[in-house]
Amino acid sequence: MTPQPKVLIVDDEPDYLRIAAKIAAGAGCAVVTAATAAEGVALGARELPDLVLMDVGLPDGSGFDAARALRREKRLSSVPVIFFTVRSELDMVREGLSLAKVGYVLKPFDPDDLERRIREAVLPS
Amino acid sequence: MKPGGPRIACVTAAPEKRDFLKAALHALRPEFYPSAAAFLGQCPSPVSRLAVLDQALPDMSGRDLAAALRREISASSLLLVLLGGPRSSPAEISLGLENGADDYFDFPPEPGLFRARLLNLLARGRGASLPPPPGEFRFGGLVISPEARTVAVGGKALNLTALEFDLLAYFLRTQGRVISRSVLLEQVWKGGTDPGPRSVDKRIEVLRSKLGPAGAAIRTVFGLGYIFKI
Known part of the structure; x- marks a missing residue:
């Protein structure tokens, strides 16, 4: 039996965290959540998720830096990341896309688009 | 189209959309990019005047890419056309247009009609080539100048606090x-x-x-927050 893919969601805003967790669970994933960059990095190293959904503006730092920190963990060096954020400046989008590989989603997000990206990232095609 | 004509950027990873765009727009010298990242790597191009964005890009939705491009002053004159799926809902189309797309097509559109509408957009884009004063936004009687940090309604300057101005500027973006x-x-x-x-x-x-x-443009969305919509 294929193990259930695990998604780590890092967002300090409870509304978005709750909605994203529901979408990921609906896509058949197990979900772990964190509200800060530090908590997300620590949880990621422990849980070894198959996918990370990361806010960019976290209370203790940038989601970009948190994603870089996660990737420094050997077993997470190629973990796919989807950034979901209100930051739509092109320089931010460029930096996010160069790090994320999988996606950059603007809040408030389209639930169908987010679910499709999660499925494509974690489920075998 | 003569060699110096408008260049069109096509952002899609889907082979069937690429083939369609190649055939429908061959006279308009389309350039192809397989992802938002690849397109943004060269944007704003000095030669692209119109970009066709696949709604389902591998790394970003076409709608989000359009929204990001629209708020960038250096790309503000770029015409944007979204290419959706076979049966987009009215809500999907509306959201695409509200986020800055100039037109939206289900895929596949009729090639002649598609080409004609893109040519119309390009022609109108040329006609509207006089740029607005730098950094000034007009919505009916409301004029907002982010650089000067001034707001006027019906020609009369408003006295906003710094926070109120930042709030209005954020809604604008x-x-x-x-x-x-x-x-x-x-x-x-x-x-x-x-x-x-x-x-x-x-x-x-x-x-x-x-x-x-003009304050009615800031609408309350029950249980969620606010939306700025003229």
């Missing part, structure tokens, strides 16, 4: 999207001294009142 109170606190208040979501409501009430009839 995110128009058409629902913004929660906590996002406003994060992005506008930036962890300042205002204590919580209720203070957001109070400030918005004051801002609406100062804007007069």
Whole structure:
């Protein structure tokens, strides 16, 4: 039996965290959540998720830096990341896309688009 | 089309869309990019005047890419066309247009009609080539100048506090999207001294009142937050 893919969601805003967790669970994933960059990095190293959904503006730092920190963990060096954020400046989008590989989603997000990206990232095609 | 004509950027990873665009737009010298990242790597191109964005890009939705491009002054003259799926809902089309697309097509569109509408857009784009004063936004009687940090309604200058101006400028940048109170606190208040979501409501009430009839553009979305929509 294929193990259930695990998604780590890092967002300090409870509304978005709750909605994203529901979408990921609906896509058949197990979900772990964190509200800060530090908590997300620590949880990621422990849980070894198959996918990370990361806010960019976290209370203790940038989601970009948190994603870089996660990737420094050997077993997470190629973990796919989807950034979901209100930051739509092109320089931010460029930096996010160069790090994320999988996606950059603007809040408030389209639930169908987010679910499709999660499925494509974690489920075998 | 002569060699110096408008160049069109086509952003899609889907082979069937690429083949369609190649055939429909061959005379308009289309250039192809397989992802948002690849397109943004060269954007704003000095030669692209119109970009066709696949709604389902591998790394970003076409709608989000359009929204990001629209708020960038250096790309503000770029015409944007979204290419959706076979049966997009009216809501999907509306959202695409509200986020800055100039047109939206289900795929596959009729090739002749598609080409004709793109040529119309390009022609109108040329006709509207006089740029607005730098950094000035007009919505009916409302004129906002982010650089001078001034706002006028019906020609009369308004006296806004710094925070009220930042709030209005943020709504301007995110128009058409629902913004929660906590996002406003994060992005506008930036962890300042205002204590919580209720203070957001109070400030918005004051801002609406100062804007007069134009204040109706700041709408409450029950249970979610606010949306700025003219």
